[in-house]
Amino acid sequence: MAQKQGRMEKLLRHLNDNDTAKWQKSREKLDNETQTYYADALSLMDILNQLWNKQSEQAATNYFGRYERAAEAYFPAICEAENIELSNIRNRADKSIIDILEVSKNKIPFSRILLDSIRTTGYPMDSTMLEKIKSIRELALMENMLSTPTLQTYQIYIKEYPNGKYLSQVNTAENKRLYQLVKSNPNPDNFKAFFEDTAMQKFFQDKGPRPYLSEVRTLYDDFLFQNIDTLQKKGDATAIRQIIDEYKDSPYLTPSERTHLDELEFISEKADFELLKPTLTSSESLNLLKKFLATHKYKEFRDQANALRQGFILQSIVSTPNCVKYYNQGRLTKVSESDSTGIRSTTYSYNDKGQVLSIVSLTEKNGQTINQIKTSMLYDPLGHCIFEVKTDPKTQTDFYRRIRHFNSDGSIESDSLKYTDGKLVTSNYNKQGLLTEVKEYDKNGELQTSTIHKYDDKGRLLESQHQNLQFTNSPAQILSQKEIYEYDKYGYLNRIVYQRISSNNQKTDGYLTCIYDEYGNRIDGNSYYEYDNTGQWICRTNYDNPNDTERIQNIYK
Numbered sequence: 001m002a003q004k005q006g007r008m009e010k011l012l013r014h015l016n017d018n019d020t021a022k023w024q025k026s027r028e029k030l031d032n033e034t035q036t037y038y039a040d041a042l043s044l045m046d047i048l049n050q051l052w053n054k055q056s057e058q059a060a061t062n063y064f065g066r067y068e069r070a071a072e073a074y075f076p077a078i079c080e081a082e083n084i085e086l087s088n089i090r091n092r093a094d095k096s097i098i099d100i101l102e103v104s105k106n107k108i109p110f111s112r113i114l115l116d117s118i119r120t121t122g123y124p125m126d127s128t129m130l131e132k133i134k135s136i137r138e139l140a141l142m143e144n145m146l147s148t149p150t151l152q153t154y155q156i157y158i159k160e161y162p163n164g165k166y167l168s169q170v171n172t173a174e175n176k177r178l179y180q181l182v183k184s185n186p187n188p189d190n191f192k193a194f195f196e197d198t199a200m201q202k203f204f205q206d207k208g209p210r211p212y213l214s215e216v217r218t219l220y221d222d223f224l225f226q227n228i229d230t231l232q233k234k235g236d237a238t239a240i241r242q243i244i245d246e247y248k249d250s251p252y253l254t255p256s257e258r259t260h261l262d263e264l265e266f267i268s269e270k271a272d273f274e275l276l277k278p279t280l281t282s283s284e285s286l287n288l289l290k291k292f293l294a295t296h297k298y299k300e301f302r303d304q305a306n307a308l309r310q311g312f313i314l315q316s317i318v319s320t321p322n323c324v325k326y327y328n329q330g331r332l333t334k335v336s337e338s339d340s341t342g343i344r345s346t347t348y349s350y351n352d353k354g355q356v357l358s359i360v361s362l363t364e365k366n367g368q369t370i371n372q373i374k375t376s377m378l379y380d381p382l383g384h385c386i387f388e389v390k391t392d393p394k395t396q397t398d399f400y401r402r403i404r405h406f407n408s409d410g411s412i413e414s415d416s417l418k419y420t421d422g423k424l425v426t427s428n429y430n431k432q433g434l435l436t437e438v439k440e441y442d443k444n445g446e447l448q449t450s451t452i453h454k455y456d457d458k459g460r461l462l463e464s465q466h467q468n469l470q471f472t473n474s475p476a477q478i479l480s481q482k483e484i485y486e487y488d489k490y491g492y493l494n495r496i497v498y499q500r501i502s503s504n505n506q507k508t509d510g511y512l513t514c515i516y517d518e519y520g521n522r523i524d525g526n527s528y529y530e531y532d533n534t535g536q537w538i539c540r541t542n543y544d545n546p547n548d549t550e551r552i553q554n555i556y557k
Contacts, residue, residue: 004034005074008041009081015045016084020053041078044070048089051096057104060097064117067093094129101133107140108153134160142166142173149177158199171203172211179212186223191216195252217257224250225260232267237274244268262489266298273301276308283312283556290535293519299491302520309534315555321547342370355379373399382410407431432459442470460493461485475504492516 014023044066050059079086104110118125141157154174178194194216204210224247231240244264276292292305316327326334335346342365349357363371378387388402404415411433417425422443430436438451448470454463464483480501488494493514500508517523519535530539542548
């Protein structure tokens with residue numbers, strides 16, 4: 001037995017002296033019986049050889065378990081026989097493991113295996129060396145977070161190094177990872193992960209604004225709006241209403257960061273209008289219309305909502321002290337007026353398509369007919385009014401004739417109005433059918449007046465320019481007048497700015513302000529109004545002259 005141990009002692013000496021050749025030769029000469037008897041010690045020496053001479057990672061991972069078994073067997077006696085301190089063996093092995101770890105390309109998993117092996121085997125590693133492994137691992141985790149950040153790496157670092165020296169860099173890298181995740185793949189889960197990460201919130205709480213918070217809020221703001229816009233195109237009013245409410249109530253955005261509120265207000269009101277339509281099933285339900293008009297602001301949807309009322313009205317009577325107008329299902333059928341010239345009655349007749357065929361106006365005084373005028377319209381097969389004539393049926397003379405021309409798409413192009421006295425009025429229109437130019441000529445063909453209108457892309461009148469070329473000696477004659485129309489964001493005309501130049505070259509500037517009631521009706525500031533339960537005013541009374549009134553009476557289905 002002494003001879004066998006002597007062989008092991010000699011083998012250890014060669015290993016300790018780094019005599020690789022002799023170590024290898026002696027290792028090969030070991031007989032099977034010796035190898036079996038000293039298996040644990042021999043296995044440890046093989047591991048040490050690979051550690052010291054081959055810098056093997058596998059050897060490093062196996063070392064601690066082999067050392068544990070060898071230390072409980074014959075290895076300490078072999079060391080003692082050769083006067084080799086066991087602690088020196090350990091220190092040298094520890095240093096080799098540290099050196100291998102430092103150059104490893106897999107520091108994170110490798111260091112984890114080492115630390116787990118030390119813990120499970122109870123290996124008596126020097127505390128300095130142990131801290132060295134932990135330090136290398138901490139650095140590797142930090143570098144990995146900077147190069148290829150993952151949630152797993154971040155969680156490992158925070159768990160193992162809650163007060164680590166790279167805590168700032170790691171948290172900053174994780175915050176950036178969350179931002180890049182949102183940026184590359186914006187979805188509810190990624191936004192939630194960024195906004196609700198309590199570790200990030202806590203870490204950056206006392207360090208000024210959290211990096212990328214503003215950018216992510218902008219992305220989230222746009223993300224929500226794009227979802228709303230997508231739903232809008234699909235026409236799902238209920239879903240639109242729900243997601244808009246979520247947008248307004250989102251805890252992730254401050255009021256100033258909700259940059260699409262104006263656009264969403266429009267979309268929201270559009271959705272509300274779509275939801276309103278099916279609820280108006282009878283005249284009794286029109287009280288919902290009043291609420292809608294009072295709580296919504298866009299003219300477009302208020303106008304459409306008011307149009308829904310017409311579907312429930314059989315007849316309407318609009319009266320002032322000197323005029324009464326009668327409507328049947330929204331069509332003007334008769335107008336009765338009285339003034340110093342007599343009593344004038346005007347009746348309107350329609351075809352089965354709802355188009356005006358004729359307008360007959362009869363004026364009487366003292367029971368005698370003193371004037372009668374008839375206006376007749378002619379339509380082409382497409383329903384365009386191409387001809388209009390105003391005549392005196394008694395004398396069969398014309399007052400004027402109007403001819404309209406239309407484009408191939410059905411939009412009006414121009415019309416000309418020729419009076420019996422030779423005066424001519426021509427009008428031109430844009431592709432949207434909006435009047436752009438009006439010119440008046442006298443009987444000699446001389447241009448008398450010219451008016452030009454300009455519109456915005458929504459078809460709203462922006463500017464009117466009027467020129468008067470018919471000069472008189474009156475200093476009050478207006479030669480030129482320019483009007484600019486200003487609208488609020490809800491589409492309501494709120495101011496008309498004008499500039500006038502008279503024949504004596506005097507310039508006059510000013511503006512007119514338009515006012516509206518809570519339901520969007522344009523009103524007169526000198527009058528007070530009474531309303532029905534649908535939000536329509538039904539009586540207007542002048543403050544200074546109570547006899548100056550206008551009443552609207554609707555008869556519902």
